[in-house]
Amino acid sequence: MYIAHTIAELRDHLAAFERPAFVPTMGNLHDGHLALIRQARPLGDVTVASIFVNRLQFLPHEDFDTYPRTWDSDCEKLRTAGCDVLFAPDEKALYPEPQTCKVHPDPALADILEGHFRPGFFVGVCTVVMKLFQCVQPRVAVFGKKDYQQLMMIRHMVRQFALPIEIVGSETFRAEDGLALSSRNGYLSEAERAEAVQLSKALKAMAQAVQAGERDLAAIEARAMQALAQRGWQPDYLVLRRRSDLQAPSAGEPLVALAAARLGGTRLIDNLEIDAMPS
Ligand code: PAF
Numbered sequence: 171m172y173i174a175h176t177i178a179e180l181r182d183h184l185a186a187f188e189r190p191a192f193v194p195t196m197g198n199l200h201d202g203h204l205a206l207i208r209q210a211r212p213l214g215d216v217t218v219a220s221i222f223v224n225r226l227q228f229l230p231h232e233d234f235d236t237y238p239r240t241w242d243s244d245c246e247k248l249r250t251a252g253c254d255v256l257f258a259p260d261e262k263a264l265y266p267e268p269q270t271c272k273v274h275p276d277p278a279l280a281d282i283l284e285g286h287f288r289p290g291f292f293v294g295v296c297t298v299v300m301k302l303f304q305c306v307q308p309r310v311a312v313f314g315k316k317d318y319q320q321l322m323m324i325r326h327m328v329r330q331f332a333l334p335i336e337i338v339g340s341e342t343f344r345a346e347d348g349l350a351l352s353s354r355n356g357y358l359s360e361a362e363r364a365e366a367v368q369l370s371k372a373l374k375a376m377a378q379a380v381q382a383g384e385r386d387l388a389a390i391e392a393r394a395m396q397a398l399a400q401r402g403w404q405p406d407y408l409v410l411r412r413r414s415d416l417q418a419p420s421a422g423e424p425l426v427a428l429a430a431a432r433l434g435g436t437r438l439i440d441n442l443e444i445d446a447m448p449s
Contacts, residue, residue: 192308202343227294
């Protein structure tokens with residue numbers, strides 16, 4: 171695996187390829203990331219991953235400084251998964267001057283849910299992804315569906331700027347008990363890890379209520395919030411939204427249940443697509 175630490179090194183190396191397939195990450199890789207790499211491999215003539223913990227997408231009180239940096243094991247895992255090129259710039263290499271030119275995604279999508287609870291988060295995400303796209307110039311990029319709103323935002327950005335990149339969404343990789351894999355799961359104590367599965371269970375309960383024909387979505391959401399809160403969680407949101415734009419749905423539209431909740435000091439997110447709501 172070739173490792174590029176600067177944009178110039180990366181561009182030199184990738185000049186020989188026509189169809190890079192790209193998986194951007196912030197490192198601390200788990201099996202979910204490796205599934206993205208494996209999914210990317212047949213889609214291009216070279217598989218590129220990036221590791222960059224992007225300060226722009228962290229709020230001042232969030233975990234930028236303590237975000238786990240696990241360089242050696244990340245490289246080992248990428249090699250084993252068949253990644254060809256790793257782009258691992260430091261902050262000076264990617265942001266040699268303050269990144270004052272930023273991508274401001276559509277507020278209708280960027281300021282709700284994650285964007286509401288983490289203001290500026292999607293500006294940081296879209297800005298770094300746009301910059302990484304300029305560096306790698308991929309023809310295809312793979313993102314996990316666990317970050318559902320992020321995936322939608324990237325698709326929208328790519329469409330609006332007519333970037334010649336196919337965006338592929340990859341199914342969420344789950345532990346045996348159903349917990350969606352996330353780098354932040356590493357923050358959970360043993361007891362919290364056992365409890366964490368309740369988030370995906372709450373989403374399943376919401377899906378079952380919809381599929382059983384219950385029409386009062388607000389009541390389903392309130393019940394899910396209450397159930398988690400009673401178990402000691404601090405939920406930010408558990409909502410049922412229209413899949414196409416994450417707004418309030420009408421009858422008959424495909425839905426997605428989305429959740430974010432804090433367990434102890436760890437904020438977890440997850441989602442579940444639900445077949446059309448009964449009309
Ligand atoms: O999903 C992530 O890990 C990050 O938001 C991304 C897409 C790598 C941008 O920093």
